[in-house]
Amino acid sequence: GIQVEQSPPDLILQEGANSTLRCNFSDSVNNLQWFHQNPWGQLINLFYIPSGTKQNGRLSATTVATERYSLLYISSSQTTDSGVYFCAGAPDTDKLIFGTGTRLQVFP
């Protein structure tokens, strides 16, 4: 099966800073999603983005399918952005494979 590698594993920021999280895939995927797990354990879908660029408020994501990677940008970070960010992909539509996540801590 495909391998999903996320970097960096940990990130510590001060409020207001920007950051870029990266996700690499060992093989092509046609289903790619980003999730945020807050400190209480809740998993929220951020983007469904098998290719191209999407933006939602301070968050945006870009996937370059031909090079098998995706980037998640967080601008003007806030303490509420803290948590773990996961990317996940699948070569077909159903069986997502998750990376091990990037743990983000944002301090005031």
Place this chain on the structure above:
Amino acid sequence: DAGITQSPRHKVTETGTPVTLRCHQTENHRYMYWYRQDPGHGLRLIHYSYGVKDTDKGEVSDGYSVSRSKTEDFLLTLESATSSQTSVYFCAISGDSAGTDTQYFGPGTRLTVL
């Protein structure tokens, strides 16, 4: 947010006992999934369902069975729980009327097997 509930939210049980976790959705999504989350592993797919009575295995299905007799309910059963099945279990759904693949997660069930 998608209407997904999981029950129970917390459970402590003993090795060798059967355990059933329930996932209930009110969104009429076609697909339902069970994942487990363990430190250092992210989330791993146990089983999923692509329709009533239609299920398939994920990457860590050994020791688990599932059933889906209604669109809204997806049950995960540990026939004889082991300590290695101590984990947080998440249910997810996808496949709305527009056919999108976006997955939405339930709140999770923390299971401890002593």
